[in-house]
Amino acid sequence: MTDHDPRRSMLERMLLIRAFEEKNVALQSEGKAAGTCTSVGQEASAVGVVSALGPKDRILTNHRSAGHLLARGADPGRMMAEIAGRATGYCKGKSGTLHISVKDLGVILTSTIVGGELSLATGVALSLTLLGEDAIVACFFGDGAACEGIFHESVNLAAVWNLPILYVCENNQWQAYVPRRETMRIDHIADRASAYGIEGRTVDGNDVEAVHAAAAEAIESIRRTKRPFLLETYTYRLRGHFEPDDQSYVDPGELASWKARDPIPALRARLRAAGELADADFEAMERDARARIDAAAQFAASSPFPAPEEVTTDVYA
Amino acid sequence: MPRMSAMQAMGEAIAEEMRRDPRVVMFGEGVATKRRELVAEFGGARVRNTPLAEGIIAGTAAGAAATGLRPVIDLLFAPFICFSMEELVNSAGKLRYVSGGQFSFPLVAMAMTGCGWTVGAQHNQNIEAWFAHTPGIKVVMPSTPADFKGLMKSAIRDENPVMFFADMPLLHAEGDVPEGEHVVPIGKAAVCRRGTDVTLVAYAKMVPACAAAADTLAAEGISAEVIDLRSVKPWDEETVLESVRRTGRLVVVHEASRTCGVGAEVAATAAEKAFDRLRAPVVRITGPDAPAPSSWALEQAFVPQPTAIVESVRTLVVRQREGTAA
Ligand SMILES: Cc1ncc(C[n+]2csc(CCOP(=O)(O)OP(=O)(O)O)c2C)c(N)n1
Numbered sequence: 001m002t003d004h005d006p007r008r009s010m011l012e013r014m015l016l017i018r019a020f021e022e023k024n025v026a027l028q029s030e031g032k033a034a035g036t037c038t039s040v041g042q043e044a045s046a047v048g049v050v051s052a053l054g055p056k057d058r059i060l061t062n063h064r065s066a067g068h069l070l071a072r073g074a075d076p077g078r079m080m081a082e083i084a085g086r087a088t089g090y091c092k093g094k095s096g097t098l099h100i101s102v103k104d105l106g107v108i109l110t111s112t113i114v115g116g117e118l119s120l121a122t123g124v125a126l127s128l129t130l131l132g133e134d135a136i137v138a139c140f141f142g143d144g145a146a147c148e149g150i151f152h153e154s155v156n157l158a159a160v161w162n163l164p165i166l167y168v169c170e171n172n173q174w175q176a177y178v179p180r181r182e183t184m185r186i187d188h189i190a191d192r193a194s195a196y197g198i199e200g201r202t203v204d205g206n207d208v209e210a211v212h213a214a215a216a217e218a219i220e221s222i223r224r225t226k227r228p229f230l231l232e233t234y235t236y237r238l239r240g241h242f243e244p245d246d247q248s249y250v251d252p253g254e255l256a257s258w259k260a261r262d263p264i265p266a267l268r269a270r271l272r273a274a275g276e277l278a279d280a281d282f283e284a285m286e287r288d289a290r291a292r293i294d295a296a297a298q299f300a301a302s303s304p305f306p307a308p309e310e311v312t313t314d315v316y317a
Numbered sequence: 318m319p320r321m322s323a324m325q326a327m328g329e330a331i332a333e334e335m336r337r338d339p340r341v342v343m344f345g346e347g348v349a350t351k352r353r354e355l356v357a358e359f360g361g362a363r364v365r366n367t368p369l370a371e372g373i374i375a376g377t378a379a380g381a382a383a384t385g386l387r388p389v390i391d392l393l394f395a396p397f398i399c400f401s402m403e404e405l406v407n408s409a410g411k412l413r414y415v416s417g418g419q420f421s422f423p424l425v426a427m428a429m430t431g432c433g434w435t436v437g438a439q440h441n442q443n444i445e446a447w448f449a450h451t452p453g454i455k456v457v458m459p460s461t462p463a464d465f466k467g468l469m470k471s472a473i474r475d476e477n478p479v480m481f482f483a484d485m486p487l488l489h490a491e492g493d494v495p496e497g498e499h500v501v502p503i504g505k506a507a508v509c510r511r512g513t514d515v516t517l518v519a520y521a522k523m524v525p526a527c528a529a530a531a532d533t534l535a536a537e538g539i540s541a542e543v544i545d546l547r548s549v550k551p552w553d554e555e556t557v558l559e560s561v562r563r564t565g566r567l568v569v570v571h572e573a574s575r576t577c578g579v580g581a582e583v584a585a586t587a588a589e590k591a592f593d594r595l596r597a598p599v600v601r602i603t604g605p606d607a608p609a610p611s612s613w614a615l616e617q618a619f620v621p622q623p624t625a626i627v628e629s630v631r632t633l634v635v636r637q638r639e640g641t642a643a
Pocket of ligand 1: 064115142145172173174176237
């Protein structure tokens with residue numbers, strides 16, 4: 001029954017992402033893992049958009065990518081192995097946490113250069129167009145990246161060339177340690193769409209169903225109009241920029257108000273109110289997610305490191 | 318063999334490769350306007366103008382290369398590449414490695430470089446060493462129309478990002494160019510002239526300068542071997558070392574500034590691997606550590622001239638002969 005109910009499976013995915021990132025945080029605090037950029041609080045954005053994509057669609061994302069990858073169906077074990085620098089990781093341990101790509105899942109790039117994914121997205125979409133593939137590109141980036149020049153260059157070119165790109169700005173109110181409001185006069189990145197002659201829309205990024213519906217509509221519009229679409233998921237980064245981060249610079253009132261809008265309890269409450277989810281069901285889902293992630297961590301920890309000779313392989317084709 | 322300019326030879330190579338492989342596409346600022354024959358033959362989808370935005374031109378090439386196309390981009394003048402360093406260095410050069418080999422980046426980024434057109438510093442800088450120092454990227458810099466054609470074909474067929482630097486004054490000089498399938502491998506130098514007393518290593522416009530110097534030296538009884546590297550990365554160590562071991566003397570000539578330039582790499586390699594055969598110190602003749610001037614007179618002062626090469630070789634050989642006599 002779980003498999004057939006999209007709301008329940010979205011909840012499961014969000015719980016898996018949360019468990020994955022909390023495990024990494026725990027390992028990091030024990031000194032057993034490298035620091036990571038988590039997307040805690042942004043799971044609805046990741047799951048809502050990725051669940052609206054088709055299997056042939058491509059994804060490019062940024063340093064806060066675990067949610068996008070796991071929502072796409074990436075194996076948490078191979079992701080953890082990658083983060084831990086093991087040979088069994090998706091990129092043989094050469095990427096680490098910040099650049100994981102998974103060709104088989106259509107995940108072309110995780111860019112840790114802010115805006116790097118925006119620059120490659122146009123090329124990936126050009127390939128789809130010229131090679132006659134009926135698919136689109138979903139490109140995830142932050143509000144910080146939207147202040148880089150390449151954002152303008154990318155969206156403008158995609159608009160001019162009619163490239164099938166869903167630009168997804170996850171506006172989480174932070175740009176590393178800079179509050180978004182210090183860097184722009186407007187509140188919504190989607191407002192910029194009209195400057196490029198394309199459509200844009202802001203959606204509540206903490207409501208997974210709303211995000212899914214908005215992404216599905218945007219994708220439909222991309223296919224119909226042959227123009228890119230700028231979707232903004234308005235959300236919040238509940239943890240620090242890069243673990244460990246004590247968030248001492250964050251206004252406690254602001255943090256508390258966004259914690260109250262945590263997308264996971266929000267969806268749980270909605271399902272419970274509809275009589276679709278008993279507390280015991282939810283707890284079982286959480287336990288399952290944690291068990292999967294514990295097994296993933298075990299897999300990573302017991303995987304071998306790459307051989308030293310690998311340091312110079314894969315440089316040239 | 319037909320005669321044509323390097324510019325025409327490059328155009329011919331691109332057209333032949335586009336004919337051969339439907340995945341080859343070309344774009345850049347004014348590409349579709351200036352290469353009408355390509356648009357006419359291959360259509361506006363494969364040959365495109367872009368906005369004036371070098372970052373997204375290079376980024377689009379990288380993304381397209383990773384997913385099945387083989388883009389050739391024209392970035393116009395080498396200094397403009399500063400706007401596309403991020404995409405070329407951080408993406409095209411690194412992502413094959415970072416992805417554990419999942420993606421390749423078969424793209425060619427062309428740009429014009431070199432003194433001789435009095436266009437000044439913001440249109441003229443020899444930046445090949447930046448890319449030679451960058452992992453994952455190859456760099457070619459031909460000197461003859463035939464090599465422009467053959468190396469362009471190799472660059473387009475290569476599975477890696479290739480920087481193709483065209484030395485401006487060479488673009489309109491004519492030469493014989495083989496028709497059809499003429500492919501010059503990347504990483505293979507050309508021995509342009511055989512000699513026994515000294516090895517002159519150069520690339521691009523400094524190759525004809527070395528050839529002129531070798532003529533003058535021959536009249537004085539000094540026999541100079543002239544090697545055209547053609548590829549700056551990878552460069553043909555074997556051919557250079559073989560020659561240096563025979564002649565015992567090495568002069569490296571390039572127009573780019575000296576510090577950490579390609580000449581330093583060639584000189585250091587000779588010192589490491591052929592020291593016991595060297596009869597004289599290795600010499601570098603290079604452009605100064607200065608932005609390129611615009612004035613014709615200053616440009617000529619900037620570019621290493623054949624006279625400087627001749628003088629330097631004379632000193633090396635004479636010192637050696639005097640040393641032997643003593
Ligand atoms: C070009 C570049 N500049 C700066 C950084 C350092 N940095 C890493 S993440 C980040 C914040 C990016 O903010 P945003 O795009 O809003 O994404 P978020 O982290 O909020 O998800 C910064 C400044 C970088 N990685 N790349």
